[in-house]
Amino acid sequence: MKRTPIYGMMAEFDSPSDLVAAARRTYEAGYQKIDAYSPFPIEELAEAIGFRSNAVPLVVLIGGLIGCLSGYALQYWISVITYPINVGGRPLHSWPAFIVVTFEMTILFAGLAAVLGMLALNGLPMPYHPVFNVPRFAFATKDRFFLMIFSTDPKFNPVDTRRFLEGLSPRSISEVPS
């Protein structure tokens, strides 16, 4: 396939309802490599562009388990193996005393996994991205809603795709240079 010099085609909308409706129609029309941009989270939007698998909960679970196990193992190793202190003959493996730190370590690792995992899965930080080449895209963090069809989509064709987007009655359409 001949590589197109553009990154994709972007349409601008005024309201979240318009964007969700447009995203649904685009996905139903067979475009798969699409994305939508909004100034605040819209619950219906991810589903409308066909995004379903969200790995963040799994990452957090794994982080939490690692924190829990390593927190307990740390205390066990210190208190029982490497630095045992006999306090009035009480057991070295005094597990009730280890619960608090185990809990805190679980939260710490799960929280770090949530933030770092979310950023990593999103591919952030990424200071440069082709969408920023469109001057009007600055409004995506204010009050405008954008729909993007990537040029890597098998159905993508500069002429037909633009005609299709015009059919969605957007406010404006821009080509995104790559």
Next chain:
Amino acid sequence: MDEPRQSAPVIEPGHTFATVTDKISSIVLTRPTSNGWFVGFGLAFLVFMGGLYAIGYLFVRGVGIWGVNIPVGWGFAIVNFVWWIGIGHAGTLISAILLLLRQSWRNSINRFAEAMTLFAVSCAGLFPILHLGRPWLAYWLFPYPNTMNVWPQFRSPLVWDVFAVSTYFTISLLFWFIGLIPDLATLRDRSENRAARIIYGMLAMGWRGSARHWSRYETAYLLLAGLATPLVLSVHTVVSFDFAISIIPGWHTTIFPPYFVAGAIYSGFAMVLMLAIPIRKIYGLEDFITDRHLNNSAMVMLATGLIVAYGYGIEAFMGWYSGNRYDSFLLWNRLHGPYAPLYYLLLICNIGIPQVLWIRKLRSSPLGLFLVSGVILVGMWLERFIIVVVSLHHDFLTSSWGMYYPTRWDWLTYIGTIGLFLSAMFLFVRILPMISIFEMRTLLPQAEVKPE
């Protein structure tokens, strides 16, 4: 729900995505820095420098400059530590617990409440470190392989505290920062100044509001809230363990964890109101921080204040009912001992005066709430003073009784941390959006997706 309470909206009508964005971001980007800001920041910074002087002197001379001595080894340092960390708790309560309870009114106060948490926890963290005697060895608190071949004692609540407070600070910082990312992107796109654009751009990490990103973002945010909720309860519980695990009369009680957590939220909301009321006035944010917010915060204070009152009641009841001579003596000592005036002042500040919050009219009066909040903050500080000092100064053996008098260095260090806290708040409102812009957008009626 009755009508009058619902009538005050969370956000005044007539706003659009653009006006919300402009109104909040312009405070940071275009509004000229007022003389009042410079004066306020200057004063706060001066006070902070005074505190640094006291800390510097402490480093030179040691903790002997403070009023602490046996039997009262805990003094101001621990009083202030517990007071500050309690204040921090309201920020996490507002941002995490109210998020999980779907209280969307929180959206306009969570950002600066979270900032308040961070700064309060920073102030709190200073005190135990300064109290160590050799503060430069504070890293010994953490388990790390060292040539001395010693490790922390994990059966001690003081070590639990290290983990609880450092985890709390880290999670609060993460929560605050990921909440800021979309707003930093807004500032990046709105800023006219190249340097500001680069700095905000770096911090926003290339956020572009993609639907996939939002989806993961929302999940991570919600999970973080779910993690922060038990965390915030555990932190003050662990702080109360510092007392409750010991055998000192007045400390060794099982009521401490819930009563400490309620007290923390009580003082934290008081601080939120003391900050929110002047801020909304000065920056004209009455559209976003409405009377509804003041009213709700006042009701939270009323509820937690009653839990605290119950705690005091149970302490007094157990002093009598247990029949334990040391517990009974503690009660007598609180009521008639050398620190009795402070105990009565505490009862007036924490239980007496806050009952005016039952009056609806007062709950919608900014000035009245501001004053009541100030009284509560004083009362909660006195509570910690009573717990720390009155229990320690007369314990089991008459021969080891003593008195505690704070020195000027105690006061200067304490007031200095208030300066640090206020300086940080001044900088925060100047350089970062103090209200979450993207969460405010979701509150607008336009944000609802209409079915096709």
